[in-house]
Amino acid sequence: MASASSGFCPQCGAPVAFGANFCRDCGAVLGENSSDTRTSGTTDNHPHTRLSDGTMVPGELASMGRRTVALLAMIVIYGVLNELPVIGWIIGTIAYFVNLYLFQRGQDIGARIFNVRIVMDNGDLAGFYTTFARGIAAIISILALGAGFWTAYFNDDRRTWHDKMLGTYVVDENSWNGNLEASSGSGAKIVFWIFAPLILLGFVYPVFQALG
Numbered sequence: 001m002a003s004a005s006s007g008f009c010p011q012c013g014a015p016v017a018f019g020a021n022f023c024r025d026c027g028a029v030l031g032e033n034s035s036d037t038r039t040s041g042t043t044d045n046h047p048h049t050r051l052s053d054g055t056m057v058p059g060e061l062a063s064m065g066r067r068t069v070a071l072l073a074m075i076v077i078y079g080v081l082n083e084l085p086v087i088g089w090i091i092g093t094i095a096y097f098v099n100l101y102l103f104q105r106g107q108d109i110g111a112r113i114f115n116v117r118i119v120m121d122n123g124d125l126a127g128f129y130t131t132f133a134r135g136i137a138a139i140i141s142i143l144a145l146g147a148g149f150w151t152a153y154f155n156d157d158r159r160t161w162h163d164k165m166l167g168t169y170v171v172d173e174n175s176w177n178g179n180l181e182a183s184s185g186s187g188a189k190i191v192f193w194i195f196a197p198l199i200l201l202g203f204v205y206p207v208f209q210a211l212g
């Protein structure tokens, strides 16, 4: 884990909490991550974003346009696969497991292709459980006539309802100079263990159906 070597930010001098990943005043990345190859040299030139609560975070928020395209790409892919018997199920299942793999670092296939990444407000990448739980929480955003999605267009921090629920932001992958480690909260882990069996049933059911 990255940690501050002292109680003050080496860049701006603001006090930082012990173990903080980044300075909440200037966004400088603290601890071992500041020597990451992508952030060699001074941290001054790296992109930061001032959130509406005043906190400065590493990286730049991804544009809503790019996020929307990444989401639509996934919907179209799964929509097409759903129309194809057997081969659609096989590819869809493989795609889902690829997603589960990418969840470990705050992405799915769409996010990977369009270079966006989910990060936590503590400066870690969103971990497997957080990314999974965020996907489940997105159902609430959809059920509210999609309001959980489209309000993000008018929100300074471009946060969907499911971002707010999970404490996440979506950044442009190329701008991310924060922590490369991922983490998840305990609430997200509980959501996973509740929903994982249901999703597994969703995959297995068509097999039994095909077998008659």
Ligand SMILES: [Zn+2]
Binding pocket: 009, 010, 011, 012, 013, 014, 023, 024, 025, 026, 027, 028
């Ligand atoms: Zn600072």
